Amino acid sequence: MSLHQGLVESIEEVCPEKPPVSITWIDEECWRLIQERTGAKQRGMNSDEHRQATKIAQGDYKTVYKNIKRVYGKKISKPGIGRACTGGDRGEEEPLVLEAEIETTIKKAKKGKVVGIYEVPAEDLKAGRETVVKAMKSITDKIWRTGELAHYLVPQIAVEQFGFTAGKGTTEAILVLRNIIQKVAKKQEADQVWFLFVDYSKAFDSVYHDALWKTLLDFGVPSHLTWLLKGLYDRGKGKIMREVLERVQDQQEEPPRKSLGGRKIWNVRYADDATMLTRSRKECGVLGEVLAEVSEEVGLNINRAKTTAINVHGDGDIQIGGETIETVRKMKFLGSQVTQEDDSTADIKNRIGLAKSVTIELAETWKSSVLSRGLKVKLAKALVWSVALYACETWTVRKQEERMIDAFEMWLWRRVIRVKWTERRTNEWVREQVGVREEQGIMQEIKRRKIQKYGHWKRRGESLVLATIEGETEGVGRRGRRRIEWVSNIFNWQRGLEEAHMHAHERRPIVCSGAARSHFVLAASLPAEAFYCPVTNV
Numbered sequence: 001m002s003l004h005q006g007l008v009e010s011i012e013e014v015c016p017e018k019p020p021v022s023i024t025w026i027d028e029e030c031w032r033l034i035q036e037r038t039g040a041k042q043r044g045m046n047s048d049e050h051r052q053a054t055k056i057a058q059g060d061y062k063t064v065y066k067n068i069k070r071v072y073g074k075k076i077s078k079p080g081i082g083r084a085c086t087g088g089d090r091g092e093e094e095p096l097v098l099e100a101e102i103e104t105t106i107k108k109a110k111k112g113k114v115v116g117i118y119e120v121p122a123e124d125l126k127a128g129r130e131t132v133v134k135a136m137k138s139i140t141d142k143i144w145r146t147g148e149l150a151h152y153l154v155p156q157i158a159v160e161q162f163g164f165t166a167g168k169g170t171t172e173a174i175l176v177l178r179n180i181i182q183k184v185a186k187k188q189e190a191d192q193v194w195f196l197f198v199d200y201s202k203a204f205d206s207v208y209h210d211a212l213w214k215t216l217l218d219f220g221v222p223s224h225l226t227w228l229l230k231g232l233y234d235r236g237k238g239k240i241m242r243e244v245l246e247r248v249q250d251q252q253e254e255p256p257r258k259s260l261g262g263r264k265i266w267n268v269r270y271a272d273d274a275t276m277l278t279r280s281r282k283e284c285g286v287l288g289e290v291l292a293e294v295s296e297e298v299g300l301n302i303n304r305a306k307t308t309a310i311n312v313h314g315d316g317d318i319q320i321g322g323e324t325i326e327t328v329r330k331m332k333f334l335g336s337q338v339t340q341e342d343d344s345t346a347d348i349k350n351r352i353g354l355a356k357s358v359t360i361e362l363a364e365t366w367k368s369s370v371l372s373r374g375l376k377v378k379l380a381k382a383l384v385w386s387v388a389l390y391a392c393e394t395w396t397v398r399k400q401e402e403r404m405i406d407a408f409e410m411w412l413w414r415r416v417i418r419v420k421w422t423e424r425r426t427n428e429w430v431r432e433q434v435g436v437r438e439e440q441g442i443m444q445e446i447k448r449r450k451i452q453k454y455g456h457w458k459r460r461g462e463s464l465v466l467a468t469i470e471g472e473t474e475g476v477g478r479r480g481r482r483r484i485e486w487v488s489n490i491f492n493w494q495r496g497l498e499e500a501h502m503h504a505h506e507r508r509p510i511v512c513s514g515a516a517r518s519h520f521v522l523a524a525s526l527p528a529e530a531f532y533c534p535v536t537n538v
Contacts, residue, residue, distance in 0.1 A: 096140075096141055096144055097137070097140045097141070097144065099133050099134070099137050102133050102136050102137055102140070103133050106122075106125050106126055106132070106133070107126065109122035109125065109126070110122060111123065143228070144228070158245075158269070159463070159464050160265070160267050160268055160269050160464065161269045161270075162176075162268070162269065162270045163269070163270045163271035167456075167460070168465075170270060170334040170335065170336075170391065171391055171393050171394060171453070172465050173268055173269075173270045173333075173334055174333060174334055174336045174338070174391050174394045175393065175394040175453075175465060175468070175469075175486070176268055176464060176465055176468045177195070177268060177275065177333060177338055178338065178342050178344070178394050178396070178486060179468035179469055179485075179486055180193060180258065180260060180265070180277070180468055180473075181193070181312055181338070181339075181340070181341070181342040182342055182396070182483070182485050182486065183260060183468070183471070183472060183473045183485075184312045184313065184473055184475075185312050185313075185340075185341055185342065185483070186477060186478055186482075186483045186485075187313070187473060187475035187476065187477055187478060188313075188475060188476050188477070188478055189313045190313075190475060190476075191313060191473060191474065191475030191476075192279060192280055192281075192311065192312060192313045192314045193258055193277060193278070193279065193311070193312045193313075193314075193473075194277070194278045194279070194280065194281060194283070194284040194309060194310075194311045194314055194318075195275055195276070195277060195309060195310045195311070196275065196276040196278070196284055196287065196288055196307070196309050196318070196325070197275050197307060197308050197309070197310070197331060197333065198273075198274045198275070198276065198288075198291065198302055198307055199302070199303045199306035199307045199308075200272060200295070200300050200301065200302060200303060201300075201301045201302070201303040213226050213229075213230055216229070244291070244294050244295055244298060244300065245267060245269075245274070247294040247297070248287070248290050248291050248294050251290055251294065257277075257279075258277045258278070258279055258473070259473065259474055260467055260468055260471045260472070260473050261466075261467035261468065261470060261471015261472065262467065262471065263464060263467045263471065265277055265464070265468075266278070266287075270334055273334070274291075275333070276288070276291065280314070281311070281314055281315075281316050281318055284309065284318050285318040285319055285320070288318060288320040288325065289320055289321070292320055292321055302320070304320060304321065304323045304325065307320070307325055308325065308326050308327070308328050308331055309325050309326070309327045309328070310327070310328060310329070310330075310331060310338065310339075310340060311327060311340070312340055330346055334391075335390060335391065336390070336391045336394065337350050342396075343396060343398070344394075344395040344396045344397065344401065345400070345401060345404075347391070347395065348395060348401050348404060348405065349404070351387065351388050351389070351390060351392075352388060352404065352405075352408045354387050354388070355384050355385075355387045355388035355408070355412075356408070356411070358383060358384050358387050359380075359384050359412055359415055362379070362383065362384075363415075365379060366415055366416050366417075366418060367418065373416075373417065373433070373434065373435075374435065376416050376417075377416060377434050377435065377436065380412060380413075380416050384412060385442065385445070388408070388442065389442070389445065389446065389449070392445075392446045392449060392450075393446075393449045393450050393453040394486070395446065395450075395486075396484060396485060396486045396488070396489060397443075397446065397489055398484055402443055405442055405443050405446070406441070406442075406443055408442070409441050409442045409443070410427050410430060413430050413431070413433075413434045413436070414430055416434060417430065417433050417434060419433075447489075447493055450489060450490065450493075451490060451493065451494070454469070454487070454490045454500070454504060455504035457469065458501065458504035459504060469486065469487050470487065
């Protein structure tokens, strides 16, 4: 017997291992079982099988994240300035502009010159002396600290501009175009509208501006001043387009305009994307020529190869600078498909196709055994629904489109939970598995968004968007069955015109009574301020 073995046996005989005295209910047999279980657990965690299982589980998570990044791309921070690129810090604020500097600048203004967009003569500024200096000091201090010029630029932003404006965006611009096409399409052939979608040759994108701001910083320009310059540039693009269109308007005795709801409309803009509206092919050609000339004066060149036209109740092509502009039946406008008839079918099919591509790209995610089913459903709503429902507020949905959207939703859920068609599972069973009732589906989300959009513009009062929703064009209506329009969905999903107006202004949820038709019911989990679709008694 070795010395070590003898010591171990002696210690075990003299000092046997016993449970703590305080735990009286554990006897020696129970204590032995506890020790065996603990030892087995430790041996299992150190085993090769356990290490391999852990590695597989971790690798599965990596696969999920890798697939998501592959579909949506990895966000790479670009060099820039301000809060977005410096972690909330725009740099140390430079000293404020002094009153003496403002006074010196005013004194240097030449006589007989006008200053600024309001064309204030230099003599008037000089005559104002201390009062003018203090007023300008207050304005510059506010801009210096906040970088916000919106308060001073709002009067200069036209109602046709949907970029750089609070409360308006791509959805509103698309909705205006769709409504105009629908209003004209239901009239007789004499009522025409021509759209000229102008594409400028890298008007504002020829310079990589993020690199420009970084270069300024590298040359020692203070971060605060560079941040202010970036704000001026971002808001200046819209002003350039306004100047171009004002010159176009001045060069024509009577600019061609389309009357809709009492409003005269001749252009729709989003940033530097301009769409011209005219009443005939001849007017469209003339307007295009004038626009090309004025644009060249300010250094902008129209890319005639990419500039296209769409007409309703018209035919033929237009000429700009001796070149023929292609007239198409449909085109992509701000990411949405716009057609001559604009029944939204083309755009819905396009969005469904894009959403299906994303779903297929995420196949490894749906196969994962580590992710829970609830998490997969949340990923589907975040990554797939967001693609499918872009600009869905502008769609005009008929029974045919409803069936198309419902079919896509069921296809998505079957992919998520990996149900084969040979299993012959019902849609109700699939919805029960994913935990998404019909009242919470994609179609109900579309209805909720459309009703909210209508209520938003109805409460804002008179506007270009509301004029295209509720207004009418000149001309005689076509014979035959009445077409379904965008606003028809709103009235059909509620209790008619009066009920829609009342709930838009008062923001009250509609209490449904009687037997509900499933496609007219909104989710019960929606917030109180949302609009609920009423149902009729069966």
